Amino acid sequence: MKKQVVPDTLIKVGRQGARYQQKTYQANERIHGTTQEALEEYEEVIVDRSAAEIIDQINRRVKSPYYSLYCGIASLIFLFIFYPLSIILAIASLIVYRADVARKTTPLFYEFSDEYSEKKFHESIMSFSNLAMTKTSWRLKSKVAVSDWKRNAGSNASLIRHRSKIGKQNPNLIKTNVDVWGVDAGSIKLYLLPDRFFVFQDGVYSAIPYSEIQASLQDMEYVEQDSLPSDATVIGKTWKYVRRDGGPDRRFNNNRQLPIVQYGVVVFSTQNFIAYLIVSSLGIASSFTQSFSRITASSSTPTEPLPTPAKQFQTALPEVNLPPEHLEPLKKAASEGSELSTSQIAQLLGVSSSFITKNPVSFDYEGFRFVRSGRSGRQISWKVEYLGTGV
Structure with missing residues:
Protein backbone atom coordinates (compact mmCIF):
# COMPACT_ATOMS: atom_id res chain seq x y z
CA MET A 1 0.00 0.00 0.00
CA LYS A 2 1.16 3.53 -0.73
CA LYS A 3 1.83 5.65 2.30
CA GLN A 4 -0.72 8.46 2.59
CA VAL A 5 1.00 11.85 2.86
CA VAL A 6 -1.12 14.48 4.58
CA PRO A 7 -0.62 17.83 2.80
CA ASP A 8 0.46 20.83 4.86
CA THR A 9 -1.86 23.81 4.59
CA LEU A 10 -0.41 27.32 4.37
CA ILE A 11 -2.77 30.27 4.88
CA LYS A 12 -1.39 33.67 3.91
CA VAL A 13 -3.38 36.46 5.57
CA GLY A 14 -3.09 39.99 4.18
CA ARG A 15 -4.99 43.23 3.81
CA GLN A 16 -6.68 41.91 0.66
CA GLY A 17 -7.88 38.71 2.35
CA ALA A 18 -6.59 35.17 2.85
CA ARG A 19 -4.93 32.91 0.30
CA TYR A 20 -5.00 29.14 0.83
CA GLN A 21 -2.22 26.88 -0.45
CA GLN A 22 -1.44 23.21 0.13
CA LYS A 23 1.61 21.06 -0.39
CA THR A 24 0.71 17.92 -2.31
CA TYR A 25 3.00 15.20 -3.63
CA GLN A 26 2.89 13.64 -7.08
CA ALA A 27 4.64 10.31 -7.63
CA ASN A 28 7.28 9.88 -10.34
CA GLU A 29 7.73 6.26 -11.48
CA ARG A 30 11.22 4.94 -12.22
CA ILE A 31 12.16 1.51 -13.64
CA HIS A 32 15.07 -0.31 -11.96
CA GLY A 33 17.11 -3.15 -13.48
CA THR A 34 15.53 -6.13 -15.25
CA THR A 35 13.08 -7.00 -12.48
CA GLN A 36 10.69 -4.15 -13.45
CA GLU A 37 10.58 -3.15 -9.80
CA ALA A 38 8.63 0.10 -9.42
CA LEU A 39 10.07 2.65 -7.00
CA GLU A 40 8.39 5.90 -6.19
CA GLU A 41 9.62 9.34 -5.32
CA TYR A 42 7.46 12.30 -4.38
CA GLU A 43 7.76 15.74 -5.91
CA GLU A 44 6.39 18.62 -3.86
CA VAL A 45 3.73 20.70 -5.63
CA ILE A 46 2.01 23.88 -4.36
CA VAL A 47 -1.72 23.99 -5.17
CA ASP A 48 -4.11 26.90 -4.54
CA ARG A 49 -7.23 26.02 -2.57
CA SER A 50 -10.36 27.81 -1.42
CA ALA A 51 -11.57 28.26 2.16
CA ALA A 52 -14.50 25.89 1.45
CA GLU A 53 -12.12 23.17 0.26
CA ILE A 54 -10.00 23.50 3.41
CA ILE A 55 -13.06 23.27 5.68
CA ASP A 56 -14.31 20.26 3.71
CA GLN A 57 -10.96 18.53 4.21
CA ILE A 58 -11.01 19.30 7.94
CA ASN A 59 -14.52 17.89 8.36
CA ARG A 60 -13.76 14.74 6.37
CA ARG A 61 -10.87 14.01 8.72
CA VAL A 62 -12.86 14.93 11.84
CA LYS A 63 -15.71 12.60 10.84
CA SER A 64 -13.44 9.70 9.85
CA PRO A 65 -13.69 6.75 12.30
CA TYR A 66 -11.44 5.98 15.24
CA TYR A 67 -10.12 2.52 14.40
CA SER A 68 -8.73 2.28 17.92
CA LEU A 69 -12.32 1.91 19.12
CA TYR A 70 -12.52 -1.57 17.60
CA CYS A 71 -9.28 -2.59 19.31
CA GLY A 72 -10.64 -1.28 22.60
CA ILE A 73 -13.86 -3.29 22.26
CA ALA A 74 -11.88 -6.44 21.45
CA SER A 75 -9.69 -5.79 24.48
CA LEU A 76 -12.74 -5.65 26.76
CA ILE A 77 -14.13 -8.86 25.29
CA PHE A 78 -10.89 -10.81 25.82
CA LEU A 79 -10.56 -9.39 29.34
CA PHE A 80 -12.92 -12.15 30.49
CA ILE A 81 -11.77 -14.80 28.01
CA PHE A 82 -8.00 -14.63 27.74
CA TYR A 83 -6.39 -11.95 29.92
CA PRO A 84 -2.88 -11.86 28.30
CA LEU A 85 -4.38 -11.18 24.86
CA SER A 86 -6.51 -8.43 26.41
CA ILE A 87 -3.35 -6.65 27.62
CA ILE A 88 -1.81 -6.87 24.14
CA LEU A 89 -4.96 -5.48 22.55
CA ALA A 90 -5.07 -2.63 25.08
CA ILE A 91 -1.51 -1.62 24.13
CA ALA A 92 -2.44 -1.91 20.47
CA SER A 93 -5.48 0.32 21.09
CA LEU A 94 -3.23 3.05 22.50
CA ILE A 95 -0.87 2.85 19.52
CA VAL A 96 -3.74 2.89 17.01
CA TYR A 97 -5.41 5.79 18.88
CA ARG A 98 -2.30 7.93 18.51
CA ALA A 99 -2.22 7.06 14.83
CA ASP A 100 -5.92 7.97 14.57
CA VAL A 101 -5.34 11.39 16.12
CA ALA A 102 -2.43 12.07 13.76
CA ARG A 103 -4.52 10.97 10.76
CA LYS A 104 -7.57 13.02 11.75
CA THR A 105 -5.67 16.21 12.69
CA THR A 106 -5.32 19.01 10.13
CA PRO A 107 -2.24 21.26 10.38
CA LEU A 108 -2.90 24.92 9.55
CA PHE A 109 0.12 27.19 9.26
CA TYR A 110 -0.50 30.94 9.12
CA GLU A 111 1.70 33.59 7.57
CA PHE A 112 0.98 37.32 7.69
CA SER A 113 1.72 39.25 4.49
CA ASP A 114 1.74 42.68 6.17
CA GLU A 115 1.85 44.34 9.58
CA TYR A 116 -1.76 45.51 9.28
CA SER A 117 -3.18 41.97 9.20
CA GLU A 118 -0.94 40.79 12.05
CA LYS A 119 -1.88 43.81 14.16
CA LYS A 120 -5.60 43.25 13.53
CA PHE A 121 -5.32 39.62 14.63
CA HIS A 122 -3.49 40.60 17.83
CA GLU A 123 -6.15 43.23 18.53
CA SER A 124 -8.79 40.49 18.21
CA ILE A 125 -6.87 38.35 20.70
CA MET A 126 -6.64 41.32 23.06
CA SER A 127 -10.42 41.86 22.91
CA PHE A 128 -11.03 38.21 23.86
CA SER A 129 -8.41 38.36 26.62
CA ASN A 130 -10.26 41.36 28.08
CA LEU A 131 -13.54 39.44 27.84
CA ALA A 132 -11.87 36.54 29.69
CA MET A 133 -11.41 38.86 32.70
CA THR A 134 -15.09 38.45 33.59
CA LYS A 135 -15.60 36.16 36.56
CA GLN A 314 -29.39 51.10 20.19
CA THR A 315 -30.35 47.91 18.34
CA ALA A 316 -33.09 48.43 15.76
CA LEU A 317 -36.28 46.46 16.11
CA PRO A 318 -37.41 44.29 13.20
CA GLU A 319 -39.68 45.89 10.68
CA VAL A 320 -43.31 44.88 11.15
CA ASN A 321 -46.13 46.03 8.89
CA LEU A 322 -48.93 46.90 11.28
CA PRO A 323 -52.25 48.45 10.34
CA PRO A 324 -52.79 51.95 11.80
CA GLU A 325 -55.47 50.80 14.23
CA HIS A 326 -52.92 48.73 16.14
CA LEU A 327 -51.04 51.92 16.97
CA GLU A 328 -54.01 53.89 18.29
CA PRO A 329 -53.30 52.86 21.94
CA LEU A 330 -49.78 54.24 21.51
CA LYS A 331 -51.14 57.56 20.20
CA LYS A 332 -53.54 57.69 23.11
CA ALA A 333 -50.77 56.99 25.64
CA ALA A 334 -48.62 59.70 24.06
CA SER A 335 -51.41 62.29 24.13
CA GLU A 336 -52.40 61.49 27.74
CA GLY A 337 -48.82 61.24 28.99
CA SER A 338 -49.46 57.77 30.40
CA GLU A 339 -46.85 55.00 30.62
CA LEU A 340 -46.92 51.47 29.20
CA SER A 341 -45.17 48.30 30.34
CA THR A 342 -42.77 46.27 28.21
CA SER A 343 -45.30 43.51 27.60
CA GLN A 344 -47.96 46.01 26.49
CA ILE A 345 -45.60 47.62 23.97
CA ALA A 346 -44.40 44.22 22.73
CA GLN A 347 -48.00 43.13 22.11
CA LEU A 348 -48.87 46.32 20.25
CA LEU A 349 -45.76 46.24 18.06
CA GLY A 350 -45.89 42.49 17.49
CA VAL A 351 -42.35 41.83 18.76
CA SER A 352 -40.86 39.94 21.70
CA SER A 353 -40.10 41.67 25.00
CA SER A 354 -36.38 40.95 24.62
CA PHE A 355 -36.18 43.20 21.54
CA ILE A 356 -37.46 46.06 23.68
CA THR A 357 -35.56 45.53 26.94
CA LYS A 358 -32.16 45.40 25.21
CA ASN A 359 -32.51 49.16 24.61
CA PRO A 360 -31.20 50.61 27.89
CA VAL A 361 -32.37 54.21 27.44
CA SER A 362 -34.74 54.77 24.52
CA PHE A 363 -35.59 53.72 20.98
CA ASP A 364 -37.66 54.96 18.04
CA TYR A 365 -40.09 52.73 16.18
CA GLU A 366 -43.12 53.19 13.88
CA GLY A 367 -43.11 56.97 14.43
CA PHE A 368 -42.98 56.73 18.23
CA ARG A 369 -40.19 57.23 20.76
CA PHE A 370 -40.10 55.03 23.86
CA VAL A 371 -38.12 56.25 26.89
CA ARG A 372 -37.46 54.23 30.03
CA SER A 373 -39.06 55.84 33.04
CA GLY A 374 -38.67 53.26 35.80
CA ARG A 375 -40.37 50.07 36.85
CA SER A 376 -44.00 49.08 37.21
CA GLY A 377 -44.17 45.95 39.36
CA ARG A 378 -41.93 43.35 37.75
CA GLN A 379 -41.68 45.11 34.41
CA ILE A 380 -40.00 48.18 32.94
CA SER A 381 -42.31 51.11 32.26
CA TRP A 382 -41.90 53.38 29.22
CA LYS A 383 -43.00 56.91 28.35
CA VAL A 384 -44.39 57.24 24.82
CA GLU A 385 -43.82 60.21 22.51
CA TYR A 386 -45.52 60.55 19.11
CA LEU A 387 -43.09 61.82 16.46
CA GLY A 388 -45.69 62.11 13.73
CA THR A 389 -43.74 60.10 11.11
CA GLY A 390 -43.54 56.52 10.02
CA VAL A 391 -47.12 55.62 10.96
Missing part, protein backbone atom coordinates in the same frame (compact mmCIF):
# COMPACT_ATOMS: atom_id res chain seq x y z
CA THR A 136 -18.27 33.93 35.00
CA SER A 137 -19.81 33.33 31.61
CA TRP A 138 -22.48 31.03 30.23
CA ARG A 139 -23.89 30.13 26.83
CA LEU A 140 -27.62 30.75 26.66
CA LYS A 141 -29.13 27.54 25.30
CA SER A 142 -32.86 28.29 25.51
CA LYS A 143 -35.45 30.55 27.08
CA VAL A 144 -38.78 29.19 28.29
CA ALA A 145 -41.78 31.26 29.38
CA VAL A 146 -43.25 30.41 32.81
CA SER A 147 -46.76 31.24 33.92
CA ASP A 148 -46.42 30.71 37.68
CA TRP A 149 -44.17 33.67 38.45
CA LYS A 150 -44.95 33.49 42.16
CA ARG A 151 -43.05 30.19 42.45
CA ASN A 152 -40.25 31.41 40.18
CA ALA A 153 -38.92 34.41 42.12
CA GLY A 154 -41.20 36.79 40.24
CA SER A 155 -39.75 35.83 36.85
CA ASN A 156 -41.85 35.33 33.73
CA ALA A 157 -39.17 33.31 31.90
CA SER A 158 -36.66 30.59 32.74
CA LEU A 159 -33.25 30.23 31.11
CA ILE A 160 -31.24 27.10 30.39
CA ARG A 161 -27.57 28.05 30.38
CA HIS A 162 -24.26 26.18 30.13
CA ARG A 163 -21.07 27.30 31.87
CA SER A 164 -18.49 28.43 29.33
CA LYS A 165 -14.75 29.07 29.36
CA ILE A 166 -13.20 32.09 27.65
CA GLY A 167 -9.48 32.07 26.94
CA LYS A 168 -6.80 30.16 25.05
CA GLN A 169 -8.24 27.09 23.35
CA ASN A 170 -6.98 23.92 21.69
CA PRO A 171 -9.24 23.44 18.64
CA ASN A 172 -10.44 19.89 18.23
CA LEU A 173 -8.23 18.04 15.70
CA ILE A 174 -6.63 21.24 14.37
CA LYS A 175 -2.96 22.06 14.87
CA THR A 176 -1.78 25.58 14.18
CA ASN A 177 1.23 27.82 14.71
CA VAL A 178 -0.70 30.74 16.30
CA ASP A 179 -2.36 31.19 19.68
CA VAL A 180 -6.05 30.40 19.43
CA TRP A 181 -8.50 32.25 21.69
CA GLY A 182 -12.21 31.69 21.88
CA VAL A 183 -15.14 30.31 23.86
CA ASP A 184 -15.62 26.71 24.94
CA ALA A 185 -19.31 26.26 25.76
CA GLY A 186 -19.69 22.49 25.68
CA SER A 187 -21.53 21.43 22.54
CA ILE A 188 -20.51 24.61 20.71
CA LYS A 189 -17.04 26.12 20.53
CA LEU A 190 -15.93 29.41 18.98
CA TYR A 191 -12.34 29.86 17.80
CA LEU A 192 -10.58 33.05 16.75
CA LEU A 193 -8.18 32.38 13.85
CA PRO A 194 -6.40 34.92 11.62
CA ASP A 195 -8.48 34.28 8.50
CA ARG A 196 -11.92 33.36 9.87
CA PHE A 197 -14.12 32.81 12.91
CA PHE A 198 -14.30 29.01 13.36
CA VAL A 199 -17.37 27.37 14.91
CA PHE A 200 -17.30 23.74 16.04
CA GLN A 201 -20.82 22.35 16.52
CA ASP A 202 -22.46 18.94 16.04
CA GLY A 203 -19.08 17.37 15.32
CA VAL A 204 -18.19 19.56 12.31
CA TYR A 205 -16.49 22.88 11.63
CA SER A 206 -17.83 25.93 9.88
CA ALA A 207 -15.83 29.09 9.18
CA ILE A 208 -17.36 32.57 9.13
CA PRO A 209 -15.61 35.54 7.44
CA TYR A 210 -15.09 38.38 9.90
CA SER A 211 -16.84 40.76 7.51
CA GLU A 212 -20.07 38.78 7.97
CA ILE A 213 -20.14 38.33 11.76
CA GLN A 214 -21.62 40.91 14.12
CA ALA A 215 -21.19 41.24 17.86
CA SER A 216 -23.98 43.11 19.65
CA LEU A 217 -24.84 43.72 23.29
CA GLN A 218 -27.99 43.14 25.31
CA ASP A 219 -28.49 43.64 29.03
CA MET A 220 -30.36 41.07 31.11
CA GLU A 221 -32.01 41.23 34.51
CA TYR A 222 -31.54 37.83 36.09
CA VAL A 223 -32.53 36.32 39.43
CA GLU A 224 -29.36 34.50 40.44
CA GLN A 225 -29.97 31.32 42.45
CA ASP A 226 -26.40 29.97 42.11
CA SER A 227 -23.26 31.54 43.54
CA LEU A 228 -23.09 35.27 42.82
CA PRO A 229 -20.13 36.37 40.64
CA SER A 230 -18.08 39.09 42.33
CA ASP A 231 -18.23 41.40 39.29
CA ALA A 232 -22.00 41.19 38.83
CA THR A 233 -24.09 44.34 39.32
CA VAL A 234 -26.84 43.78 41.91
CA ILE A 235 -29.86 45.96 41.14
CA GLY A 236 -32.36 44.54 43.61
CA LYS A 237 -33.60 41.59 45.65
CA THR A 238 -36.56 39.27 45.51
CA TRP A 239 -37.78 36.07 47.15
CA LYS A 240 -37.70 32.56 45.76
CA TYR A 241 -41.44 32.37 46.43
CA VAL A 242 -42.91 35.84 46.15
CA ARG A 243 -46.31 37.42 46.79
CA ARG A 244 -48.00 39.80 44.39
CA ASP A 245 -46.83 42.78 46.49
CA GLY A 246 -43.21 41.61 46.29
CA GLY A 247 -43.03 40.23 49.83
CA PRO A 248 -42.13 36.64 50.80
CA ASP A 249 -44.73 33.89 50.50
CA ARG A 250 -44.75 32.52 54.07
CA ARG A 251 -46.39 29.24 53.05
CA PHE A 252 -42.91 27.98 52.14
CA ASN A 253 -40.44 27.30 54.96
CA ASN A 254 -37.40 27.18 52.69
CA ASN A 255 -38.09 30.58 51.15
CA ARG A 256 -34.94 32.67 50.78
CA GLN A 257 -34.02 36.05 49.40
CA LEU A 258 -32.30 36.13 46.01
CA PRO A 259 -30.32 38.90 44.29
CA ILE A 260 -31.50 40.46 41.02
CA VAL A 261 -28.40 41.13 38.92
CA GLN A 262 -27.74 42.79 35.60
CA TYR A 263 -25.69 40.69 33.19
CA GLY A 264 -24.42 41.46 29.72
CA VAL A 265 -25.35 39.24 26.78
CA VAL A 266 -22.90 39.21 23.86
CA VAL A 267 -24.64 38.10 20.66
CA PHE A 268 -22.54 36.66 17.82
CA SER A 269 -24.70 36.55 14.70
CA THR A 270 -24.70 36.11 10.93
CA GLN A 271 -27.51 35.35 8.50
CA ASN A 272 -27.27 31.62 9.30
CA PHE A 273 -25.77 31.53 12.80
CA ILE A 274 -26.42 33.04 16.22
CA ALA A 275 -24.92 32.38 19.65
CA TYR A 276 -25.66 34.09 22.97
CA LEU A 277 -22.93 34.46 25.61
CA ILE A 278 -24.02 35.66 29.06
CA VAL A 279 -21.25 37.62 30.80
CA SER A 280 -21.38 38.42 34.52
CA SER A 281 -19.83 41.88 34.02
CA LEU A 282 -21.97 44.18 31.89
CA GLY A 283 -19.09 46.67 31.59
CA ILE A 284 -16.66 44.06 30.22
CA ALA A 285 -19.32 42.79 27.80
CA SER A 286 -19.93 46.35 26.57
CA SER A 287 -16.21 47.02 26.08
CA PHE A 288 -15.78 43.75 24.17
CA THR A 289 -18.64 44.32 21.72
CA GLN A 290 -17.37 47.81 20.92
CA SER A 291 -13.78 46.70 20.30
CA PHE A 292 -14.69 43.51 18.43
CA SER A 293 -17.19 45.38 16.24
CA ARG A 294 -14.49 47.87 15.24
CA ILE A 295 -12.19 45.00 14.27
CA THR A 296 -14.81 43.15 12.22
CA ALA A 297 -15.90 46.40 10.57
CA SER A 298 -12.33 46.95 9.36
CA SER A 299 -12.47 43.49 7.74
CA SER A 300 -15.11 44.73 5.28
CA THR A 301 -14.81 47.61 2.84
CA PRO A 302 -12.49 50.41 4.03
CA THR A 303 -15.11 53.07 3.31
CA GLU A 304 -17.61 51.68 5.82
CA PRO A 305 -17.90 53.88 8.94
CA LEU A 306 -17.01 52.23 12.23
CA PRO A 307 -19.90 51.74 14.65
CA THR A 308 -20.04 54.19 17.53
CA PRO A 309 -20.57 52.95 21.10
CA ALA A 310 -24.06 54.44 21.20
CA LYS A 311 -25.16 52.37 18.21
CA GLN A 312 -23.95 49.23 19.91
CA PHE A 313 -26.75 49.59 22.43
